Amino acid sequence: MTFAIMQKYVRDIVTVDDAALVTTMRLLAERMKIVVEPTGCLAPAAAFAAAPQWQGRRVGVLLSGGNIDIAAFARFVG
Numbered sequence: 001m002t003f004a005i006m007q008k009y010v011r012d013i014v015t016v017d018d019a020a021l022v023t024t025m026r027l028l029a030e031r032m033k034i035v036v037e038p039t040g041c042l043a044p045a046a047a048f049a050a051a052p053q054w055q056g057r058r059v060g061v062l063l064s065g066g067n068i069d070i071a072a073f074a075r076f077v078g
Helices: 002-009 018-032 038-049 070-077
Strands: none
Touching: 018 038, 018 070
């Protein structure tokens, strides 16, 4: 069912590397004061990576997943 929905509505897929996830985790922690686990940063990291092609358009991004050990989080963003 999910694949059929994706075939109908998804126009493009943006990929990001691990470094982009960590950068996004740090940005969200520093600027927005929220804790998001690495996989929860996939959507905003992809949005930042593809930002030039979306300039002037409205883009919604979901943030999810605060399920990360605080010591691990500190290692990522520290």
